[in-house]
Amino acid sequence: MPFDLLLNNVSKYIHLTEAEKEVFFSFLQQKSIKRKAFLLDEGEICRYSAFVTSGCLRGYTVDKNGIKHVLSFAPPGWWIADMYSLISQKPGILNIEALEDTDIILLSKVNQEKLYNEVPKFERFFRILIENSLVANQQRIVDNMSLTAEERYSIFCKRYPTLIDHLPQKQIASYIGVTPEFFSRMRTGLLRKS
Amino acid sequence: MPFDLLLNNVSKYIHLTEAEKEVFFSFLQQKSIKRKAFLLDEGEICRYSAFVTSGCLRGYTVDKNGIKHVLSFAPPGWWIADMYSLISQKPGILNIEALEDTDIILLSKVNQEKLYNEVPKFERFFRILIENSLVANQQRIVDNMSLTAEERYSIFCKRYPTLIDHLPQKQIASYIGVTPEFFSRMRTGLLRKS
DNA sequence: GTAAAAAGATGATGTAGGTTAAGAAAATTG
DNA sequence: CAATTTTCTTAACCTACATCATCTTTTTAC
Numbered sequence A, B: 001m002p003f004d005l006l007l008n009n010v011s012k013y014i015h016l017t018e019a020e021k022e023v024f025f026s027f028l029q030q031k032s033i034k035r036k037a038f039l040l041d042e043g044e045i046c047r048y049s050a051f052v053t054s055g056c057l058r059g060y061t062v063d064k065n066g067i068k069h070v071l072s073f074a075p076p077g078w079w080i081a082d083m084y085s086l087i088s089q090k091p092g093i094l095n096i097e098a099l100e101d102t103d104i105i106l107l108s109k110v111n112q113e114k115l116y117n118e119v120p121k122f123e124r125f126f127r128i129l130i131e132n133s134l135v136a137n138q139q140r141i142v143d144n145m146s147l148t149a150e151e152r153y154s155i156f157c158k159r160y161p162t163l164i165d166h167l168p169q170k171q172i173a174s175y176i177g178v179t180p181e182f183f184s185r186m187r188t189g190l191l192r193k194s
Numbered sequence C: 001g002t003a004a005a006a007a008g009a010t011g012a013t014g015t016a017g018g019t020t021a022a023g024a025a026a027a028t029t030g
Numbered sequence D: 001c002a003a004t005t006t007t008c009t010t011a012a013c014c015t016a017c018a019t020c021a022t023c024t025t026t027t028t029a030c
Helices: A005-010 A018-026 A084-088 A108-118 A120-145 A149-159 A169-176 A179-194 B005-012 B018-026 B083-088 B109-118 B120-148 B147-158 B169-176 B180-192
Strands: A028-033 A038-040 A048-054 A057-062 A066-076 A093-098 A102-108 B026-034 B038-040 B047-052 B057-062 B068-074 B095-098 B104-110
Touching: A005 A048, A018 A028, A018 A108, A048 A108, A066 A169, A084 B120, A102 A108, A108 A120, A120 A149, A120 B038, A120 B068, A120 B083, A120 B120, A149 A169, A149 A179, A169 A179, B018 B026, B018 B109, B038 B104, B047 B109, B068 B169, B104 B109, B109 B120, B120 B147, B147 B169, B147 B180, B169 B180
Parallel strands: none
Antiparallel strands: A028 A102, A038 A093, A048 A102, A057 A066, A057 A093, B026 B104, B038 B095, B047 B104, B057 B068, B057 B095
């Protein structure tokens, strides 16, 4: 069943009847994205939330010097979207790109609204999802303000163990907020210590 | 009416009947906090969301060197809580302190859950509130990664004009993530330019 | 209204992490 | 599997911002 992983995810927070599951499924669509292809480009209006079932996406912004900053990774079991654009339906700043061939399930903004009306439980589900995301983001702000790059890396390793041996170093460097060069130096420093 | 400002805030996103308003009000309590007093100390479990009606609160964490980092300000019309602790009901890391004598309206976690059940519309209200908060936090992460302190200050001035002439400089410095000394120098630099 | 405390300014010096550049290793592509 | 592209490493030098210390100004509390 292609929606299994997603259904698991949803069932952690709300209980659905068979009928409600059917409604939910009818609002979803599947899609595959090739490595290096984009689900969303900055400047576009984000019309979908995406749930990754295999592969990995990353969301990043480009600053005025052309440097990319990774805001989030989406490995299997994670949602990704440009929340600002999705909510406001204005052009966003996020690029969402496949780091490898990736399968996703899409829920359009329009269908999400319908879902809220037809199965109000989903208000709760997405509220909880966003609450968790907010907590993670607040923690990241605190970490960026109060920890060294080395400490942030160590936290990243603990928090996303599956991503570590999966991602190129420069992606992780970008996520924790340092240059690839510094990240490399930092890592050889860490190895020397242990 | 002491709940006017809050009702305005709620009415932006959902429409309430008189009966629903009554239910809502019955779940709320008012409180005053003296300048320098704490609504929440780190290590405590956060049992309330607070809505500020007058005065100003700040939420901050303390790092291992004893340095305080301001995560958020809550002027009138804003909500504040330790979201991590509120959700998980585990000890949190946030200190919430009154920067001046402040009046707030409290909604307890318990009453919030009751409210969701008795007036499900509030699921939507808080979902939207948290969505907006998430977007602001994501933007802050991006800003911290890609902008200089000066640029972040300039954005802060535009985004929170009422706070600027209201707050001690060191609070703003802490929010944008620099030392008070550097902030002071930066500001005299900016004045010289204009 | 005055003593004490907090906030702000400024100078000298220190450092985490950035920049530039260039070569080596690894991964992709056809 | 060879050519190309991407990633990683290392080194020299640079800069935004931190730290420490001292002084002035403003705010707070009694």
